[in-house]
Amino acid sequence: MAADRAPGLMAIEYHRATRHDRSAGGTTSRRIDPTSRPRPFKRYPGAESIALPRDLPAGEEPAASVLSRGGHGSEPRLDLGGLARLLFFSAGVTRHVAGIAMRAAPSAGALYPIELYLACGEVEGLEPGIYHFDPLAFALHRLRAGDQRGHLAAATALELASTPASLLLTGIPWRTLWRYGARGYRHLFWDAGTILANLLALTDAVGLPAHVLTAFCDAALSRLLGLDQPGALEEYPLAVVALGRPRAHAAAPLGPMPPPGPSAEPPFGRPVAEPLVTATHRSGDLDRLDEVERWRGLARALPSFSATVHVSRPTTHLPLPLEEVILRRGSTRRFAPVEVPAQALTWVLAAATRPVPGDFVAPGRTLLEHHLTVHAVAGFAPGAYRWSSEGPVLLRPGDLRDDAARACLAQAAGGDSAYTVFHGRRLEALLEALGERGYRAAQLEAGIVAGRLVLAAHALGLGGTCLTFYDDEVERLFGTRAATMLATACGVPLRPPRPGRRPPPEGYGP
C-alpha cells in the first residue's frame, strides 16, 4: 500500500475524476476507432492445449431454488467435467452476435476484459498446474506444470495450498479503456462481478464450497500467472476463488518457482495506458502476506450493512436448471412498460443481496446499499425506495420513469423497466478503513449483485440488464451521498433474447 498519502485518497480522486456528471457536460467516454477494437481473447501459441469436455452436466433443481438457498450439501469431487461446467457457464462463449463472441455473463459494451486462470492440485482428469482458460477454443492452456498451490498460498491465503483448485480472475484494462477512457477501470470489477455471480450460483447448485478472495500479494500472483513478462499488456489480478474446502493433511509444498511459462500472443493494435488507472490500481496493491491478513481483519471489522440471509423460494418461476437459465440470459435492451408481480421485485432483490462468501466483508454482511425506482410492480406504489434486508422501504412516491431513464445515461431501459436498482456505497469511511483496496472490493461486490439480479430475473422468466449511469443524477434522485457503483434494470423484455447454446462439438472455428 502506498504509505505517502492518506488511505483511500487515490481511489477517491479516481472516482471523482471518472464521474459521469450530466451537469458538467456528460460522459468521459472516448471517441472510439472501431478498427482498433481490442481482441477479447488471450492466446498462448506455444502452450500445450487441453480440450475441455463439451458434454456438460446440468442439474435438475430449478435455478430459482438454487438462487434462493445458496450452497449446502456434501462437497462433490471436482473433476474435469465439473470444471468445464463452471468455466463454460460463467465465462464461456454462448452466442455469436454480429461477429462478436458473446459470453455466459454480461460485459459492458461486450468488451470482455476478464481472463480466467486455474491453479489446481486435485482435479480428477487434470494434471496439477497453472492453466489459462481459452473460451473460444474451449480449452485450457498449460502455463506451468506441477502443483503450484504452495506459491498461490504464499501470495494469498495458506489454506489454498490444500484447497483442490482455485480460479483466478484478472482484468486487462486496455480492453475497456479503449472505449470508456479511465472510467473503464470500474468496468473490470463490474465484469468480474457478473462472472462471479454465475460462478457462485453454479458452485451453490452442486454444493461445492467457493470463497472469493480479494486480498492477495499482487506482484506475486502476477508472477505466478506470468502477467509480468516483458511486452505483456497491463493485466491485473482481481479475485481468487477457492473451490472446495482445504484438506489440512494434503498441503502442497512450496517448491522453487519454476521458470516463466509460455508467452501470450502480442496484443493487437496500439494499446495506450491510462496513468490515472495504473496509479490508482497500484496504490491498492498489497506486498506481503501479513499485509494481506491485516487487510482481511480490517475488512471483517468494518461497519457494514446486513445482507439478506433468509430468502424464501418464489411461488412461480421457470422450471429450468441454472445452466438453461444462463443460456437464455441476454441483456434486455428495451422493456415493455408492464406490471410485474411483487415477487419479481422482492424475491429477485433478496436473492441478489445474499451475502457473498468472501474476504472483504464479515459473514452475513455487505458493503453496499441499494436504492431503487419502482415503476410497475404489483402492490408497490411507484416511487423511490431504499432496499433493506427486510424488503423495500418507500422514500418518496411518484412516477420516476423519466428520472430513472435520465439517471441511466439517458437510456430508455432505465425507465421502461418494472424497476431499476442503483447499487452504492459511501466511500469515505470505507476507504479510510480499507485504503484503495476497499474501492476494488465495493466495485466488485456491485458487479456480483448486478449479475445476480439479472440471473434471478431470468430465473422468473423476466429480463434484466446492467446499466451505466450519471453519478450526479442518481445522487439527486435519491438524495444520497452514497457513491453509485452500478445500476441494474429488471422487467418484461420487449423482445426475448436469442438463446445461447452449449459449446458445439465442432468448435467455434478460428
Ligand SMILES: Cc1cc2nc3c(=O)[nH]c(=O)nc-3n(C[C@H](O)[C@H](O)[C@H](O)COP(=O)(O)O)c2cc1C
Ligand atoms: C457493467 C455493465 C454495464 C452495462 N451497461 C450497459 C448500458 O449502459 N446499456 C446497455 O444497453 N447495456 C449495458 N450492459 C449490457 C452489455 O451491453 C451486454 O452485457 C453485452 O452487450 C453482452 O450482451 P449480453 O449481456 O446479451 O450477453 C452492461 C453490462 C455490464 C456488465
